[in-house]
Amino acid sequence: MKVLFCASEALPFAATGGLADVAGSLPTALRTRLIGCRVVMPLYESVPQELREKMKFITSISVPVAWRRQYCGIFEAKVGNVIYYLLDNQYYFKRQGLYGHFDDAERYAFFSRAVLEMLPYIEFKPDVIHANDWQTALVPVYYRLFYANNDWYSGIKTLFTIHNIQYQGQYGYEILEDVFGITQNDRGLMEYNNCVNLMKAAIEASNWVSTVSPTYAEEILDPWFAHKLDPILRERSWKLSGILNGIDVVGYDPQTDANLFANYSVEDKSNKAVNKAKLQERLGLEPNMDAPLIGMVTRLVSHKGLDLVKGAVDEVMATTNAQFAVLGSGDWEYEQFFKEMQAKYPGRFVLCLGFVPELARKIYGGSDLFLMPSKSEPCGLSQMVAVRYGSIPIIRETGGLKDSIKDCGDGKGNGFTFQTYNVQDMIDAINRGINLYNNDKEAWEVLVDRAMKCDFSWGRSANEYIRLYKQLINS
Numbered sequence: 001m002k003v004l005f006c007a008s009e010a011l012p013f014a015a016t017g018g019l020a021d022v023a024g025s026l027p028t029a030l031r032t033r034l035i036g037c038r039v040v041m042p043l044y045e046s047v048p049q050e051l052r053e054k055m056k057f058i059t060s061i062s063v064p065v066a067w068r069r070q071y072c073g074i075f076e077a078k079v080g081n082v083i084y085y086l087l088d089n090q091y092y093f094k095r096q097g098l099y100g101h102f103d104d105a106e107r108y109a110f111f112s113r114a115v116l117e118m119l120p121y122i123e124f125k126p127d128v129i130h131a132n133d134w135q136t137a138l139v140p141v142y143y144r145l146f147y148a149n150n151d152w153y154s155g156i157k158t159l160f161t162i163h164n165i166q167y168q169g170q171y172g173y174e175i176l177e178d179v180f181g182i183t184q185n186d187r188g189l190m191e192y193n194n195c196v197n198l199m200k201a202a203i204e205a206s207n208w209v210s211t212v213s214p215t216y217a218e219e220i221l222d223p224w225f226a227h228k229l230d231p232i233l234r235e236r237s238w239k240l241s242g243i244l245n246g247i248d249v250v251g252y253d254p255q256t257d258a259n260l261f262a263n264y265s266v267e268d269k270s271n272k273a274v275n276k277a278k279l280q281e282r283l284g285l286e287p288n289m290d291a292p293l294i295g296m297v298t299r300l301v302s303h304k305g306l307d308l309v310k311g312a313v314d315e316v317m318a319t320t321n322a323q324f325a326v327l328g329s330g331d332w333e334y335e336q337f338f339k340e341m342q343a344k345y346p347g348r349f350v351l352c353l354g355f356v357p358e359l360a361r362k363i364y365g366g367s368d369l370f371l372m373p374s375k376s377e378p379c380g381l382s383q384m385v386a387v388r389y390g391s392i393p394i395i396r397e398t399g400g401l402k403d404s405i406k407d408c409g410d411g412k413g414n415g416f417t418f419q420t421y422n423v424q425d426m427i428d429a430i431n432r433g434i435n436l437y438n439n440d441k442e443a444w445e446v447l448v449d450r451a452m453k454c455d456f457s458w459g460r461s462a463n464e465y466i467r468l469y470k471q472l473i474n475s
Contacts, residue, residue, distance in 0.1 A: 002036040004126040006115050008135035013051060014044045016098055017083055018381055019132055019163050025248050031081045040115050043075060043086035045094045059121050063114045066181035070116045087114050105171050108178045112138035116147055128469050130159045136171030137202035144205045147236030148179035157472040160206040164378050165220050166227050193228055200232055207239045207472055213400035214377035217242030225376055244403050246458035254389050258426060259361035266452040272390055279366030285323050286347040292437040293323045295367030295391060297360045297382055300330030305373030310337055311423035317345050320434045322392040325363055327352040364389040369433045373426050377401045384456040390448045394429050414451040
């Protein structure tokens with residue numbers, strides 16, 4: 001079985017978010033299961049020089065972009081056991097930052113067309129092309145319109161994965177022909193809610209659509225989550241499913257993580273206390289091992305549930321002995337609020353503004369509880385990392401949070417959960433976590449053991465993708 005994984009970013013070459021983690025980890029897990037998976041992405045200006053030096057130039061081709069043709073250089077790199085193709089065009093990709101440019105529509109139209117045009121030149125005909133998010137949404141669209149009836153390309157199946165439905169690639173009709181090279185005859189495939197919508201087109205054109213958790217696949221059929229795409233998704237629900245992402249369990253391993261103050265494992269957790277004490281010292285928190293330390297590593301934006309946190313902090317601080325360590329940046333409103341809380345509760349509440357990867361690891365390793373009260377969360381990564389480091393998540397049951405964290409009230413779960421988007425419900429979940437930590441150390445240790453033994457490896461996810469690929473090939 002051969003799979004081509006198309007992504008606008010992938011570790012270790014370029015990353016802005018979770019998609020890069022997926023594109024850097026899932027193909028590796030597929031290759032170890034003898035799946036011929038290769039990855040294709042743009043060659044951005046930000047790709048580090050040391051990685052560029054290891055690339056091999058394959059060839060250059062001319063790619064149609066509507067009425068013009070553009071140069072595309074094909075470079076090959078190998079990371080572990082996975083082959084990556086990086087497509088070069090300096091006009092489109094020699095820029096600062098990956099996204100947010102005025103001509104993103106044209107940039108990713110070029111990339112999507114180049115993905116298909118390069119295949120005969122790399123002598124790799126995939127059984128499945130796996131496209132991801134709006135930046136590669138035109139890959140299944142172009143395949144259906146221009147390549148499916150070509151003898152060399154015939155028989156390829158397409159899968160489109162939605163990582164975050166909020167970002168759909170919406171543009172005015174004026175670019176349909178001039179930028180995308182798609183005629184008015186196919187306007188019906190592209191248009192949605194009075195504009196061109198690339199994600200909608202990919203949902204229609206692909207053989208199958210997946211999301212990054214089973215619950216998110218259900219949620220996006222609901223207007224509250226779907227950002228207006230729910231009608232088309234309900235029409236196409238017969239070809240929609242969700243597979244929960246995994247994490248890199250080698251990179252995220254408290255036994256070997258060099259970012260921690262001291263390493264520990266599920267078999268010997270004694271050094272977790274060292275991490276807590278050192279974290280309290282570094283952040284200026286009171287050196288109190290009896291105080292449950294609640295960590296947050298998050299973007300400070302509304303959909304992360306920070307309105308609930310704003311409504312809860314004073315009550316939690318007044319009625320419990322908890323400490324808070326928050327790492328992140330985002331909207332001014334939330335940054336200011338957390339600064340005020342730090343001033344109001346010195347020694348018990350600290351905000352670390354920005355994103356510092358090594359400090360994030362130290363918060364995972366040093367906190368007792370980890371708060372993620374998201375309004376929506378397609379998959380989520382932090383809750384899986386938290387349990388691996390023995391920091392017990394407190395989550396709202398949405399998206400991948402619901403699929404990965406189960407309430408421990410039944411004696412089997414790995415965290416504390418609440419359902420409704422409500423301040424008091426979140427406070428109740430926090431209080432249950434604090435009370436267990438304070439009043440039943442034996443039960444707490446059993447919970448930490450159970451959490452750290454959870455399997456969130458990419459191997460589990462890869463097996464589900466393989467089943468889906470086989471289903472597509474045989475359909």
